[in-house]
Amino acid sequence: MPELPEVETIRRTLEGNIIGKTITKIEVLNLKSFHGEPFHAEGQKVLKTFRKAKMLGISLANDLTLLFHLKMSGQVIYQGEKKFVGGHPTTDMLGQMPNKSTRVVFNFNDGSVLFFNDQRKFGWVKLMNKESLNSDRFLTNLGPEPLEEGFNWQLLRDNLYKHKKTPVKVALLDQTVVAGVGNIYASEACFIAGVDPKRLIGELTDREFIKLHKGVVESLESGIKYGGSSKTHFVDAEGRKGVFLDFAYVYGRDKSPCKKCGTGVIKIKLGGRGTYYCSSCQS
C-alpha cells in the first residue's frame, strides 16, 4: 500500500502519540509478521520515530528499533485510551480493533494501543539492533531520499542509467535508484515530467531528466500535502484516509479526461504493474 508519502503521513500522525511512552506488552497474532523476540522491546520507552524509504522506524531506549514495512496492505493505527471513551475516529471509521487483519498489537503503559494490521500478510515488523540496521542489504542499498538535500537531477539520471533499456516508469520503482517511489507516484512523476512512461532510460535527454526530477519531488510532496492515497487500505495513524487521489493527474483515472488537455487517460501494464498516462501530454 504505502509509498513514501503514506509512510511519512503515518509517521507524522503517530509520533506525538507514542513518544515517551513505554511498551508494556507486544502480542504477535501472526508469527510471520514479527521478526525477533518481542520481550526485547517490552519495558522500553519510545524515543523517536523516523522514516526510511517506505519503512517506518520506532527507536527504543535500549538502542533497538522496531522497523515496519507495510508492503501492499499494512496499516499502523494508534488508539488512545482517553479518546476511545466517547468515540475514537479510528473506531468510528474502521470498526472495532483488533480486527481480522490485525497481526501485531503493541500495548503502552498509559493504556493506549498500536495495531499493525496487514490483510495480505506481506508486511513485517522487525526488531533490529544497530548492527542489523547497518548490515541489512535492502537498507544499505537504498537510493537517495528524494525529499532530502542532495537529491538533484544529475543524481537521479546517474542512478537511472543502470537501467538503460528499462521503461522509465519501471526504473523509478527500483528502490536503489531513488527511495520511496512506488506505483502511484511513479505514474504521477512521469505525467508531471511530460514523459511517456514507456520511454527507455537510455533515450531520455538531460532536459527530460530535469523534468523527471521535478516530477518525482512534486508528486511526493503533493502526496504528503494531501495525507496520502487511500485507494483501499491506507489510513494514517489516527485512522484518517488521505485524499491525494482526488488530486492525482493520472493514477486511477483511466478513461477519464486528462486534467490538462482533456484527452482520455490510458491504462497499460508495464513491468507487470498498472501504469497510467496521457498520450497527448506525455511523449
Place this chain on the structure above:
DNA sequence: TGCCCCCTGCAG
C-alpha cells in the same frame, strides 16, 4: 531483466 511467489479480498 523478466517471471513467479508471498497472501487476502474485492470488482468485474
Place this chain on the structure above:
DNA sequence: CTGCAGGGGGCA
C-alpha cells in the same frame, strides 16, 4: 470464476 491490488525477494 479470473484478474487485479500503494511491494519486493528469489530464481533462472
